[in-house]
Amino acid sequence: HNGGQLLRLVLLHTAWEVGSGQVRYSVPEESKHGTFVGRLAQDLGLEVAELVPRMFRMVSNGRRDYFEVNLQNGVLFVNSRVDREELCGQSPLCAIDLEVIVDKPLRIFHVEVEIQDINDNAPAFSVNEQNLSIAESLTLPGSRFPLEGASDADIGTNSLLTYKLSPSEYFTIKVQTNEEQSKSLLVLRKALDREEIPLHNLLLTATDGGKPELTGTVQLVITVLDVNDNAPVFGQSVYEVSLTENTTVGELVIKLNATDLDEGINKDIAYSFNTLIVPEVKDMFSIDSHTGEIRIKGELDFEGTKLYEIQVQATDEGHAPMVGHCKILVEVLDVNDNAPELAVTSLSLPVTEDAPPGTVVALISVSDRDSGDNGKVTCSIPPNLPFRLVSTFKNYHSLVLAEAVDRERVSEYKILVTARDEGAPSLSASSSILVPIADVNDNAPAFAQPVYTVFVKENNPPGAHLFTVSASDPALRENAFVSYSVVERSVGEQPLSSYISVHSESGHIYALQPFDYEELQVLQFQVSARDAGFPSLCGNVTVQVFVLDENDNAPAVSPAGSGRGSPGPELVPLSASAGHVVGKIRAVDADSGYNAWLRYEVQEPRAAGPFRVGVYSGEISTTRALEEADGPSQRLVILVKDHGEPALSVTVTVSLSLGESPQAVKWDSRQRGGSEGPLVDMNVSLMIGICSVSGLFVLVIVVYVGLRCHPGPEVMCGPGKATVVCSSEVGSWSYSQRQSRNLCVGEGTAKNDLMVFSPNFPNSAPNGEKEKQQELTPNSSGQMGRCCHHPNAKKHFEPRKQHLGIPSCGVSSRPFTPSSPRKS
Template sequence: MRFLPSGSLAVIRALPLLLLCLSGFSHGQISYSITEEVKKGTVVGNIAKDLNIDIQELQSRAFQVVAGSNKYFDLNPKIGSLFVHDRIDREELCESKQKCFLNIELMAQNPIKLYRVEVSIIDINDNPPVFSLQKLVKNITENVVPGDRFALSAARDMDVGVNTVKSYSLGPNEHFSLDVQTYGQSLFPELVVQKPLDREKQSVFNLVLTSMDGGKPPRSGTLDITINVLDVNDNNPVFSKPLYKVKIEENAFVGTKILTVTATDSDEGVNGEIIYSLVDQHENAASDLFSINNQTGEIKIKGNIDYEESSAIELRVQAQDKGHSPKHTYCKVLIEVVDVNDNAPEISVTLLMSSVSEDIKPGTDVALITVSDKDSGTNGKVNCTILVPSPFKLQSSYKNYYSLLSNEPLDREQVSQYNITVLANDKGTPSLSSSHVITVHVSDVNDNAPSFPAAVINISLKENSPVGGLLASLTARDLDIGENALVSYSLIDTESSRVSNLMNINSHTGELYSLKTFDYEEIKRIQFQVQATDAGVPPLSSNVTVNVFVLDVNDNSPVFLPPYSEPGSVNTENIPYSAEAGYFVAKVRAVDADSGYNALLSYHITESKGTNLFRIGTSTGEIRTKRRMSDNDLKTHPLIITVSDNGEPSLSTTMSIEVVVVENLDSLQPSLRQVPVKEDNSSNLNLYLLIAIISVSVIFLLSLIALIAAKCYGTDGGFGRSSVPVVTTHPDGSWSYSKSTQQYDVCFSSDTLKSDVVVFPSQFPPPDAELISINEGDTFTRTQTLPSTVKVRPCLV
């Protein structure tokens, strides 16, 4: 077998076909291969040579193709070649079969013999991939998610082998990609969603799917894909404006159209059809005043519009689509009602702090003030001022907003609360105004120490008062309040004095108590300090000096001095029968350990028979006769002498003296007749007292002269206008000072421990009588201004 070359023949695979033909020849069958679509006349093979038959024999035996076996080949007997007689289309003959063969029968005559020839039709890439549809339309909802897959139509290629479909590609696109699945020898493309779809942004996607075969050169086929993004109700209606504003006059007619609201929905169909409605709010029943056309959005007046009720009306309009799951949105309609100036301004105050600390710095915000006026335009412009000057000021911040600021330092102790009147005036004609009182409380800081009512507090305490007795309530006042005014009290001990051993103070109330009983005769004054401390942070304190004066009480009875001091003894004095009236019998002396009026003594005599023969000086203690003796008088007169002090209650002591009447004192011992005999033991004392009296008299006289001179020098009249004092010295050693018609007696006590000069106008001095003390150093101290006339005499002679 051999192959006939031809310029139009396809490449024949020589070696394997030759072997095949040799194998078939042994069975009486020859095989050839030829590509489809070769030109007519293309030689397929040399029959004569392959059958080993001479050319002449082909002609003589009339070799020919059996009619009806095929129409595609014919035999040239002259040269013995089998050639293509008609167009060969493998796809038409074998469709999509992988192998395509044509069987040809040759017949020879004389003798008749049949030869079988098999021609293999080899495929060429003469068919592009072809899609079953020219255009593919797919509907995909816009709520698909990335990763969702959609099957596409596969392309068909009539060629086989490598000339069939080998790949698919998708035109550039960010929302979709292509994924090819292999099932056996077939490829199936799938559309994969890469990004979410939004119909409102892009509702249609035009894609081109390209199929490529494996031929050389490759051939391709395309498919136009139209993807319609189906709508879902994923968009809310949108108003043309979020806020509509309109002005209407109050009392406008019902049915008046004010405006039309418009909303659109990006969805389609029922998802984009809108229904309008008014939404009632808690503070505004919109449906009572206005109505809206649910199809057109036209708003009309339904009720009476009153500016005094509402100067601005806010409507809330809802737009809702008709989707299965309807979506809605809202807009506001602000209706301004035009009015006249018939409303006064309104003041709203917001306190930034419940109270203002008194140490607040000037310029600190205290309150925010908002002034509003229901009127509009000039009628609604407001000025705000403070009526009465105060430590605060107004500062405008923005339009009708003001800040109340502290302007001066505050002191809560002076003013704890401010009532600030804020006046607001509008600019309408006539102007209307209103006021508001802002109460600002000033809170306390600990800037005041506790203070006592005086720097020194004097307290009087009677001697012998029981232990634990309340002396006084020491109260310190703290001008602060609260914890800052919570005062505690304490005693201050010094190195030289431990007052805490004598006194105790209640730390909360300031009540002062004694810890011991005091004796005036031992201590007369206790001086210490009390500290008051508040509970502030830091605490403040102050001190007060406390003088506790121990007052004398009449707790000591008078005591008779010698020679009459022995208790229970009866003393005897002798007087002559010839004694005249006023005869000096005896002189008793007594002292009292108390002082003042409690030590002012008076003497009284009690005669047992009531003969009324003797008298005693109430202040001197001298016993004298009242009259001459008579024969009827007794010879012995027992006298009971009582000495009483001037205390309340008065204490007294008694002693007995027996006066014996004798005919002649000369017969008695001189010691019994002379009074000075009993006073020998006190003669030195009398001498000292006499010296003291003289010294005091001289000092007192000089003081009076100096006082009179100073007084006269200070007046225009000189000495001529002042009365001249008169100082008189008496034989018994007393003296008197007279400036007017009144006369006062001064009595010196004979107590050796203390010497007092008691000045009193009569036998019993008044409560305000003063004391003139002669100390042990013979120093005369005058504690008060002496009365007009003073008479001084010793209490004992």
């Protein structure tokens, strides 16, 4: 019945503790492994199925793992043997504090398991035999002799001792109990007679109050003394003294004074510690045998021993010495001589930089061996940190995150936790906790500038390195690993990836093909930098590639009209005055700037005769009036060159026929350093007309009428040398040609203009066969065919720039040859 009431009280108390945030159990000491303690998961309000996912774990306060939890059913059971006496000594309350921690979310529960005492320690005497000396006859019946009692390591009723003496007609046992102590007294029932019984052997049995009872025994050897029948007597049986634990060695504790009613040698007293005194007392105190002064011999420590019990005896020096006894209780008072102690019991590191405020970083336990205010401890951390301390249970604190952290700003925190007691003066201790911040991918790669401008000369070799882009990411490991790529788009009819490529790791930008300024002046694209985090972040930058022109195109001579409306060629009258414009050379250059700025000059000034060419206009004019001595024809070799470095040039050979009938003028252009092509022969009838000075007027009329009504000598136009267009290995192309032109001038024109005949450039046959020869013949109206431009048309040939399309290599054409002249 009493057990049932006790069980109900325990359950009621446990329920009250759970409601207050703490669970308390009790278990007897010496319980076997596996002994049921309590349904911990159920009492904490946790589901058994969530123990493992929430990383259920239990932490004890610096002791062995006496208890364990079955994660399958949430039952707390005994894991290893618990000895209450070993764990708590004589403390009336013995409990083990446990902390239960679960994650997701993190919660901490506090569990207290009380260790109940069982009667597992028998009473024990410090010696197997106690000797007493009692004077004969002089000792009256009823005299009492203190005996050294037994000790029991148990507590409560298990340590309540009763004593029993073996049967004796002279002695009995009596137990005296007061507030300070419980001691056994040997009581004399009747006077002793040494001659009858000189020695009494008795057995003293001590029995505790446990169930079952345990006993201990000691042999009492009582010697009956003769004569000296008065023992020394102290003023009081118990003395109480209080000392602080910092009392210096040699300090006086107490001075004892005992008296003896005997006289002479039987009155002289010597003081000494009882022979049964424990060694700790002998090591801590010393006694003067003559004066009875007790002094401190060692260093007192409140945390080690709070109370000393010193048994002192006074022995007279009679023939049969008699002894008086007393006890000194020395209470040690606490001083603040112990600094607090810090211990980190659990760490949740590292802390991710996206962890929310309130995240528990560490559990910190503090303790102080002092008592009272000296043992009260407060914890603190430095200010201006994104952390704070939260008191959880007794001397436990949680270090929690107070605000968001950024690893790129501070990668780790060194937190100094300081514990300070309330003693005077106060003592403190500190411990450093290193809290690293784990990286998350919250920073996109960034370029140093939003736009990069790159200048590259045209005709670069394929694979040439143009530029290097670099993006930085302040993150760590894969979050900072940056890869580069080009944002694809179309450039004309081709994809951007056919022009450039970017190395994914280094950011090097390479040209995949040569650039042609005449085809592409600016190439703008975007490069993307992406990190390897999850999810990955990226940043873009714009790259502008400006292609710089090089002098890779030679001037090209183009045909031009004479500016008149007459359908036929003109003659340069022999009567032309100085400054008369014979014709104009038109040339273009596909380059730009200085590379396309052209200059005209006569290659052989001495052979120019009465003609000159405009340096920048290309106009051919007379320098003086023409004379018959100048001959029937003149040939000018004109050099057209640009201002590039190095300069490129082309030569044009102009043949002029002087007279009063139309003559053929032939042009021949070539690049500098090339060989001249064959010139078309002078029209024989034109030369005869020039020589026939006497019939000049008639010849002019005849030729004029012949050209109008009948097909005259056919003037054939064509390149003197094959036009070659080639792709080099870097993709650029050069243009080389020789041109032949017939310049026909006559006096019948209102204005002396240059007639330019456009040559035909036939396409290459697919099978490589030669192109058919094309002839220029007058049409039905008597005008020239497709070779001659009408004077009134005033069309000027402008070569178009080639964009993306590159002419194939090996295009060839055959020069035109004039047909046989018809007989008039």
